[in-house]
Amino acid sequence: MDVDDAKKRFSRASWANVLGNAIKIVVEGAAGVTFGSVALVADAAHSVADLVASVVVLVWGSSSYDNPDDSHPHGHERIEPLTALFVGAVIVLLGLNLLYESTQGIIEGGTGVRFSYLLLGALAFALVDMYLVYWYTMRQNESLGSTALAALAADCLNDLYTTVAAIIGVLGVLIGYPILDSIAGGLVSLLVVYQGVDIGRENLDYLVGAAPTGAKRDEIRERIKSHPGVEGLHDLTVFYDGTVLEVEVHVEVDGEMTIREAHDLESELVDSLRAVKEVGDAHIHLDPSGLGEWKEAVEGDSL
Known part of the structure; x- marks a missing residue:
């Protein structure tokens, strides 16, 4: 593949993640604040950090396609795993924050949230939004093999999982068990942390010059x-x-x-x-x- 074409594909996929996360933040954040849903606010906060990670990938990641120069005679290949390592660290921090919020919710019994079908509508929108971003990122990355884009795609999957957890929580409010929100969020947060650690470990190997299998x-x-x-x-x-x-x-x-x-x-x-x-x-x-x-x-x- 031509380098310019690869760089354009990388940029388009990165922009898709930036815009997808920004829209998700606005929709979920507005609904969560309006009806006091901790699950939606937490999911929107998750996407704020995802947005930061996407911007970093957009700014840094494309540099890996630049030609070698006087200051980088061996090229810029290590910029990409460095970017992916940052994304992995962000995912871990998000997972730990979500775990903390979920624990607090369990202790407090999930009080303070009011049910509204607008909550479910916002979550349904978030599911479709993140799935489309995930699908587009993976499609662009088929011919690129970018670890940074792979990390963003993995984060999109994490968003789907956290959104499903939020749906369970909102449905729990509907049937009179708001504590389900916090329990589901806690389980998903552990998966998010694991995913972030796995991404970080893989890209750390790339950065330190580890041996292959x-x-x-x-x-x-x-x-x-x-x-x-x-x-x-x-x-x-x-x-x-x-x-x-x-x-x-x-x-x-x-x-x-x-x-x-x-x-x-x-x-x-x-x-x-x-x-x-x-x-x-x-x-x-x-x-x-x-x-x-x-x-x-x-x-x-x-x-």
């Missing part, structure tokens, strides 16, 4: 070994640089190769590794086979 490392090793000119390999290192993988490896080849033959072999290996899903770049050092220099016993792999 053993299966991905094995796939890369086998890809190198499958080349007919490779006689062995050692010192294989695979790590995340932002959301893409970097590969560093010493490859053992016939020491009698000409420089041009060695250059062509190296180019073929780099192109082959870049074709592996998630791999962004590969750095290969060619060694004459049999020397064994810098070779670690646990990494050595002769063919």
